[in-house]
Amino acid sequence: MNRLPRLDRAKACVLVVDVQEKLTPVMWNFAPVEKYCRAMILAGRDLGLPVLATEQYPKGLGATIPSLREALGAAPLIKMNFSCGADPEFMRALEATGRRQVIMVGIESHVCVFQTARDLLERGYEVFICADAVTSRFEEHRRVALDQLAAMGAVVTSAETCIFDLLHACGTPEFKRVSPLVR
Template identity: 45%
Template structure:
């Protein structure tokens, strides 16, 4: 199944100031998330941002928060976004929507969110190059586990080109420039 931009939402999980420096290849993960956020803004795809225990882990990385000035992060204590009442309400606003997941950590909050959403019958796509963990093997095992649970694992470029569908899309030029 292709990802339809008109029935999608992007969830950025816990990319926070005190957690991000511990993540393997955080620069690469951050760059891919930035591309997803810019494309979502360009294509009017709704974005939801979660923050895990803001007091302890700080806010969303300023470089990413600045790309979505009107989006207020939703704080949580639960590892799964879908276990938090406010986030679950935000994520369930349009029941037919596919949720595109990016963020950290792949083997904790991203994994638990994806598994719970999938168990609830939701369409979930995890962006492999836009998720990270402190240890690369934790990320790898998490992606394998999600695949085995029926969650689609995709790349940033897959999401972009499925949202676009055609080089004739008015957003094609600005979006394609993001990946050059």
Template identity: 40%
Template sequence: MFTTEEACLVVVDVQGKLATIVDESEAVIENVAKLVQAMQALEIPILWLEQNPNRLGGTALDIAQHLQGQAIAKMAFSACQEQEFVDALKASGRTQFIVTGIETHICVYQTARQLKEQGLEVEVVVDAVSSRTKANKEIGLEKMKALGILPTSTEMILYELLQHADHPHFKTVLQLVK
């Protein structure tokens, strides 16, 4: 079970034009934005990434407006190959990682895989990831599941983190998922 004490959200490359052309782009951006807002309410750290931002642009505004601090810029497809991410990962002290973003079969897959290979608990939010084609999203999810990276959904992970209706932030999170 993922907990507020151990969880960390990883937002992978929801940026530039690509964010608008992936399969079900509006739903993905909306769900990532919900997750970001909920994590902030629950005081869960967020690590957000941008692939080659000078060429691909910044994080989608609907998400970026809710984020604080700076994105971690990267050139490697797996964030785990970027020292700034590795340092932020260690500094977080967290052991459970909730992975979202694009593209499922490239940067999301490679990042999630390498997090899992480090012995960390990793889940991928299926309604908050995408690729340009549905087929690539599906194969990315299948490969992650085969590695023991379990699928979850926006609502499922949020209710798992809350654990009960009398949680102090239940109403805040409820408003996000309604």
């Protein structure tokens, strides 16, 4: 039996990839993706996880969308490589967190999310892809990327699954604060 890794607050961080103003209008089924990206950011921050974000060539693709920029509370890292893993500044920031589990959300599934996840897997990170918080221009591109990432060893899951896995139990102050994010 294949055992999937268990999320651990002491080991996990959140990575928000390139959810930018000029990209989002052409993304497939973007409204729920935005909701779950925001939920993952806010839950991560509330639960003490480092939250990193990137922007791909913002001069051409615009800034991170306002709803996520507000939730992040910190400026995204700027990159030119499709893979965050190919960007030295990003890798220094990720390594500085000391975390080896990366919960990924963002766009596009088959380009920047895909290449980043592949590079992180090759470096020994445990990668969790929130399928409800990633998308591409076309649903088929998203589906193929998720299938390939699962075959490579990424855990294809959902933001809600990640959030409740990190919470562990109901009835806590954290649960009361975080659970409304996914309702």
